[in-house]
Amino acid sequence: MEQLIDWMSQPWPWYVAGPLISLTMILLLFVGKSFGVSDTLRTTCAIGGGSRVSDFFDFDWKKQVWNLVFVLGAVLGGFIASTWLQQPDPIPLAQDTVVKLQELGIRNAGENYLPTEIFSWESLLTLRGFVVLVLGGFLIGFGARYAGGCTSGHAISGLSNLQLPSLIAVIGFFIGGLLMTYLLLPVILTL
Amino acid sequence: MKYLSYLSIGTLFGIIMTKSQAISWFRIYEMFRFDAFHMYGIIGSAVTLGAISVYLIKKFKLRTTAGDPITFTPKNRSIPRYLFGGIIFGLGWSLTGACPGPMYTLIGGGFSVILVVLFSAILGTLAYGMLRKRLPH
Numbered sequence: 001m002e003q004l005i006d007w008m009s010q011p012w013p014w015y016v017a018g019p020l021i022s023l024t025m026i027l028l029l030f031v032g033k034s035f036g037v038s039d040t041l042r043t044t045c046a047i048g049g050g051s052r053v054s055d056f057f058d059f060d061w062k063k064q065v066w067n068l069v070f071v072l073g074a075v076l077g078g079f080i081a082s083t084w085l086q087q088p089d090p091i092p093l094a095q096d097t098v099v100k101l102q103e104l105g106i107r108n109a110g111e112n113y114l115p116t117e118i119f120s121w122e123s124l125l126t127l128r129g130f131v132v133l134v135l136g137g138f139l140i141g142f143g144a145r146y147a148g149g150c151t152s153g154h155a156i157s158g159l160s161n162l163q164l165p166s167l168i169a170v171i172g173f174f175i176g177g178l179l180m181t182y183l184l185l186p187v188i189l190t191l
Numbered sequence: 192m193k194y195l196s197y198l199s200i201g202t203l204f205g206i207i208m209t210k211s212q213a214i215s216w217f218r219i220y221e222m223f224r225f226d227a228f229h230m231y232g233i234i235g236s237a238v239t240l241g242a243i244s245v246y247l248i249k250k251f252k253l254r255t256t257a258g259d260p261i262t263f264t265p266k267n268r269s270i271p272r273y274l275f276g277g278i279i280f281g282l283g284w285s286l287t288g289a290c291p292g293p294m295y296t297l298i299g300g301g302f303s304v305i306l307v308v309l310f311s312a313i314l315g316t317l318a319y320g321m322l323r324k325r326l327p328h
Binding site for chain 1: 193194196197198199200201202203204205206207208209210211212213214215216217218219220221223224226227228229230231232233234235236237238240241242244245248253255256257259261263264265266267268269270272273274275276277278279280281282283284285286287288289290291292294295296297298299300301302303304305307308309310311312313314315316317318319320321323326
């Protein structure tokens with residue numbers, strides 16, 4: 001058992017993780033559901049009385065409770081993995097990435113899952129932290145609903161079903177991602 | 192019992208996302224800089240196996256555990272909503288380094304400040320709902 005836990009505690013390579021993500025999608029299909037995490041944000045709006053401001057939130061949210069249970073599992077999985085399956089070593093990032101981040105003032109790249117300089121409650125009071133955490137989150141929620149899905153709904157479920165709209169959405173994800181990474185992030189990170 | 196299955200599949204997902212480091216801001220930054228194959232390998236192999244599975248499910252008309260047909264809803268044909276929505280999502284994804292799945296998993300992993308990102312994402316969803324009729328779709 002201990003050996004199994006030791007083995008599972010190593011970082012999982014892409015060829016283990018990728019197939020397991022498709023397994024997640026397939027398991028959901030076999031219990032009659034479709035994989036799409038950002039739907040839970042809309043459901044939360046509906047439960048909170050969002051139908052008062054838009055008929056977009058006027059739907060039978062009780063049929064979406066399963067997805068809230070699914071993401072509760074994702075929270076639990078995060079807790080289990082970081083409590084009992086924690087790897088001892090930093091994330092083996094590409095050297096170019098580490099060097100570039102040092103130039104932008106992000107030290108210790110890969111020692112944690114997130115750059116702790118930005119992802120902390122203290123940082124929320126700085127302009128840089130506010131932009132990353134608050135504006136970033138807002139764009140994710142707005143964009144995911146506008147595009148009708150996020151990485152799980154479009155990049156995984158949609159592309160697996162060979163949906164052209166999902167391909168357009170994924171191309172959009174990359175246009176936005178590249179604009180941010182090359183043009184905006186160097187400015188935001190040095191705010 | 193049904194809910195237990197959703198919970199366990201979600202738990203599996205959270206463990207995969209953590210152990211593959213797909214929840215890491217650094218991995219997303221590295222991906223958008225094309226510095227490593229890791230994230231492309233994850234998404235590429237997930238989609239390849241996913242496409243084969245969906246093809247087989249359709250070909251053999253497989254059914255759910257409850258005995259119902261497995262159905263796929265085709266997405267509406269259009270360009271603006273997917274392109275513009277996608278770009279906005281991509282800006283947010285690369286800024287926070289987390290898409291909605293990893294947000295939940297990071298919160299479970301003890302990064303409580305991600306609750307702020309999640310709350311902002313809910314506000315973003317609400318804002319979309321209010322502006323929806325004025326946006327090109």
